[in-house]
Amino acid sequence: MGRLTGGDPSLLRRINSAVVLRALRGTDRPPTLTFTDLVAATGLSRPTVEGVVDGLLETGLVTEAADEPGDTRRGRPARRFRFRAEAGHLLGVEIGAHRIATVLSDLTGHFVGTATRTVEETASADERLEQVRGTVSDVLRHGEVTRASLRAVGVGSPGTVQADGVVRLSTALPGWTGLPLADRLRRSFRCPVLVENDANAAVLGEHWKGAAVGSGDVVFVLAGLSPGAGSLIGGRLHRGFGGAAGEIGALHLLGREARPEHLLSTTGEPLHPLDEAAVARVFALASGGDEQAAEAVRRFGGRLLHDVAALVLALDPELVVIGGWAAGLDGVLEPLRTELARYCLHPPRVALSVLGDAAIPTGALRLALDHVEEQLFAVESAG
């Protein structure tokens, strides 16, 4: 708690309000509490609690609960209050190469809807943003939530993203590099829009509801043709000095023979077109006994192992979570586990993503939720 000397009464009111609201939100489902409960939970005086609750009733964040039937016998029942999780909503959005995925939640982070649309890999930035607007409309309509109810929107997208929401560099999406993505999206929303690299969003998602619950030192590998990673260190996102931490995919540029179109070739010629379907075909051929395909799959696995080993040796995490579409291919995880255990001084646990396709939008939602919780509940930030 900050220093309360100096006596700024409006600051004190905001802190007290955050303390009461935090008690009313609870840790899982919001409880229903009386003034007496709130005095006990917060350590504030009863008049202070009454004043704060009056203010919170006005904002709509708190509501008076209906009398419980059993209470009526003992004269006038104590007034009871609860946090209105439905007083606002949050949106998590993945803007990917092939799809737009959204998750909608209430103010406690409980999902109230999802929506997904596909998009062409070659779509322009404008076309892709049009699909984002469409997917957002879908999820709001299905969830019966108004746009005005949105308190914050989190976005996960490929590329390195600056603190101001401008995409510094994205090789995956046409027209994305240099795009002021947060600004462009703010035109569609009246609330804050927070933009994050997709792998960074994914590690937040897995830490919140997936494979990394309870682990604060995590590397999430978004395994595809060119792997990227998002890392938590001590429970906090490690973005790097320039927002490019974990962009390990560039490592293969140092050895030209390791480009994916060569790695996965079964003919000696570069694999073309180079997309998920083509890669899946190579993996299918390999499990059908094709020797050249099996060799290509071994090369692809070696490249992934090498990139993951580089991340593990540099960061020494507790846990590596493998996500992205390549994580779904047979025979990717086991060799990775075995080889990391052989070559790392301190081999981490290796797990598959639990959230799968939902990792990025879930993490983007967590970003939005963090932002709102900071505003509503954080006593530290009230200063």
Next chain:
Amino acid sequence: MGRLTGGDPSLLRRINSAVVLRALRGTDRPPTLTFTDLVAATGLSRPTVEGVVDGLLETGLVTEAADEPGDTRRGRPARRFRFRAEAGHLLGVEIGAHRIATVLSDLTGHFVGTATRTVEETASADERLEQVRGTVSDVLRHGEVTRASLRAVGVGSPGTVQADGVVRLSTALPGWTGLPLADRLRRSFRCPVLVENDANAAVLGEHWKGAAVGSGDVVFVLAGLSPGAGSLIGGRLHRGFGGAAGEIGALHLLGREARPEHLLSTTGEPLHPLDEAAVARVFALASGGDEQAAEAVRRFGGRLLHDVAALVLALDPELVVIGGWAAGLDGVLEPLRTELARYCLHPPRVALSVLGDAAIPTGALRLALDHVEEQLFAVESAG
């Protein structure tokens, strides 16, 4: 500052004492201050300051300064006090494969002496520790400092080191793996002994007095036959979950052709013996025009580039500092700079170590100084 409610008078005294001592230490050289100066500097009452100073005079951490000649004309001059930087000493020790190096400082971190001894790479742990004791005796004797004056000892040594000062794994030093190094050294000292990985110590040294002053996001690469690294993230040491962060040297194990004895061979046979002198000969041959040696140097540079690139892509630092003996070889730094700029999304600055051989003992000293400053001056830790 912590919450002062609850009224623990001894806690309050310790906090006030730390506040007064911090004012007396100053930021560079300790100033000489009157009671009036101290009241102004600390915001404490005059009686409180007087009581605290009396206590500090007793501990020997503060002394009363002699009257300044100019003051005598105006009756009794005000009493003046200064921090006794010489009231205690700190030691930084590098325990390396080839040498033991120590730095001795006063309580403000100003060096008062150094001493170095060579040691055989093949020396046993007991022989190496004997050389450590000898080097410590040398530096204390030359600095005319008693062993009892030491307040803390910091140590930097190859290998991953656990929080309890046990060496988890060191491939560089015989008998080092599993050694309870901090415990063994504590037998020689009556003060705390803090043990850290050598590259981790080096990054602290360069951040304090070398190439990384003012940079909080730094990777220090201890470039030798097998590079290791120490990293600061946001100004704090990143040790990793198991203390093995930055041990990037293991990466080459994934590609067997990249072992240094092959990399640096000029004959097709593994280079033997493989030591600094042999490597320096290969570099000298190369600059003399020998084609095979030049090719070997290119391979060695490529390996270093690859390891540094892996660290940079994983961590995205502001600055890379290249230290260790290989940093002194001609033609190591420039290709590294050029190639990192080509392949990294956000290329960091690349600088040579400023401290050179002194980086590890200086950083080890900084560890010891941090420990003592935490005890003497940190208001937060007084709780």
